[in-house]
Amino acid sequence: MPHLEIFQTLAISLALGLLVGLQRQHQNARIAGIRTFPIVTMFGTVCALLAGDFGGWIIAAGALAVTALVVTGNLIQRDIKPDDVGQTTEAALLLMFAVGAYLVIGNTAVAVAIGGAVAVLLHLKETLHQAVSKLGEKDLHAIMQFVVISLVILPVLPNQAYGPYDVLNPYNIWLMVVLIVGIGLAGYFAYKIFGDKAGTLLGGVLGGLISSTATTVSYAKRSKAGETKNTNYNLIALVIFIATAISVVRITVEVAVVAPGGTLAIVAPPLVTLLLLMAVLIVLGFFFKKEDAGRMPEQENPAQLKTALVFGAIYAIVIVATSAAKDHFGNSGLYIVAIISGLTDVDAITLSTSRLMNDEVINQQTGWKVIMIAALSNIAFKGAMVAVLARRALFTRVAVLFGISLAAGLLIIWLWPENFQLHWLTKL
Template sequence: MDELELFQRLGVALAIGLLFGLERGRHQRDQREGGRIAGLRTFALAGLLGGVNGWLASLTAPVVLALAFLGLSVLLGVSYWLRLKEDDDVGLTTEIAFLLAFSLGAASVLGNMPAAAAVAVIAAVMLSMKKPLHRWVSRIKRLELEAVLKLGLLSVVILPLLPNQGYGPGAALNPYQIWWAVVLVAGLSFFGYAAIRLGGASLGPLVTGLFGGLASSTSTTLALSRLVRLQTDLVQHAAAGIVIAGSVTFLRILVLVAVFQPSLVAPLAIPMGVMAGFGFAGAAVLWFPTRHAEEGQGPLEELDNPLELSAALAFGALLSLILLAVQTLRDWMGSTGVYAGAALSGVTDVDALTISVSNLVADDLARTTGATAIFIAAAVNTVVKAGISFGVGGSALGLRVGPVYAAVIMAGAVSLWVLGWGI
């Protein structure tokens, strides 16, 4: 490298150290002078030291950098030991950050500068989020943590071992693809579930509806409908939350087809987008009169952890059943059979049907047929959620949710027809 590039890289190394030092200095600002392990200047020098040693290693041998890192580790180890003799409750965060600043300083000289800078920013953000992270961790239930670890084991360890080939009628059952679908849907659902759990009930029905739509729009509808039974003054809030959850479902469908069959995105983007848009607009109309009212505080106890092993396996079994049913109905009745299977599936689930149809389109099912089938499943599922609002939440809730959902389905059907993918 030439001199200009070297100075640029050393400048990045120094900036990385300054960034770490700024965060650590602020974190330790209440400690007495001399009582801090490292502040702004020391971290800046550590980053620059890493850059200089990286430069020397490029001129001589990599062992130079290794010895410098080892020497710095020993120095920090001795410092930590001395502090531990005075206080038995001492963390290692600052020491780790110091070594990371040194390492990233070296990486900025020897490797990719933007990557080193990006890692430094991410690390600084994590260092600054001590209290929020600790608060979130304290709210995680043991069963939730175990569920995440179990699914991680099954997906990371087992998934690569599954055969990636079809079995059964029409080779509809592919173990690898089925389990990959389980991992994706469960992960997407868990994101919404975790947002509700970590955010708490104080977020209110609106945000609950948003994240509940990722977890399970049907479960969210049921939970908010039951909430209205307990707190009738929340009917307007709950109606808006239910419609938001249902609208998120249409965007979720687009995410799934983008992963499993990108060619379906084009025929579905406008219908699903229109349905989501009408839904969010309807939710805004429902929410507007209540925008100054206090939001409800009822938690959604009915939402099950989607990363429980039983929930993941149940979805895998449902997906396998729908794959077989749609394939069988298609062989028996052609496109009409696919539509019938979509309508039946929509009563309970949209994700499984979306993935099933995506697999059929990957073989030889026409894109227009696949798009129409997915629309039918989404429409039927929307009608079911409107029925839950009426049956569980009462007429006051149902008469607010029902007309919005009717407009959503009508708008989706018209957009599908206008685009030439007739129903």
């Protein structure tokens, strides 16, 4: 290794050690702080440098030496009884030795990321403990269900196509289930942390992450349950509209995950254009906001196995229906499927269309229109639910917001330039 590169590696090692050591020193760690951590991290780097000439046993010997130092340090201070007994500092010390060694034999960016993550985890001790303390049996059950869905079921599914049109791949179908359940679960736990204090903006964002349709139903019923004089319909309409806008963000993210590159470069621009218009309406809506949204309606756990199976079945049906419609009726058939599917689950039609575009089964110019039509269909469906479930005053306000969005979406479909794409997205 050239001398300059060695010095750069040692400098990074020193910086990472100082970063973690600073945090430990601030917390008055017993056996290691601002000096010990950088020394141990650099020791790991030097061991790895020596291993290049003398063999990997030097790294193992160094790890044993650090372990011996940790044990010795604890024995020396065995009569001291700290308020918080734990081995976090000891574990961090051993890991930083390994990070120092990995800087030499591995990827520098990975080592830096690990070192930064260690510092952040140590710093967020109280925050993480508080978050865990808020978890109930129901929340732990949700985590375990997601583990079953993502780490138990997914790996054992066959990764090959079956059925009509060779589009039913069990692994790919369940991977889409994991993606949607993961997004919903992230929103659910954000709701558990912020739900009681969620205001207008946060309430709409969390509702959109978990389920914009469920949020629409909850707030629509909430408006009807309250007294007319005390109900801020502008506020409730704004929460529902924010959740709907977040659903468009979800669609864009789903396309980015399933079909990055050329497909995303074509699909994202019209969706983002609609989203920007909705953002302008949200900003304008805040001028009519008079008070905070208060508590969010109770949200359901999105990681239930039954929910996952239902979405998987819907996704499989939609992807077969899309392929069949394309084969028998051409583009007009795809648009009909998009309208119908958007009424029930816009995620399924988005993911299936994105995958078919990525596999070149559907033309990209047709594909983005299918996704846009599904999104508009879903907006219209939510507007209909507000009309049925809410008071007329709320429906009037939601109808204006949704009506402008629907009109804008249709104009985008009609006027959008052919073959327009953001070329920088093709590199993703």
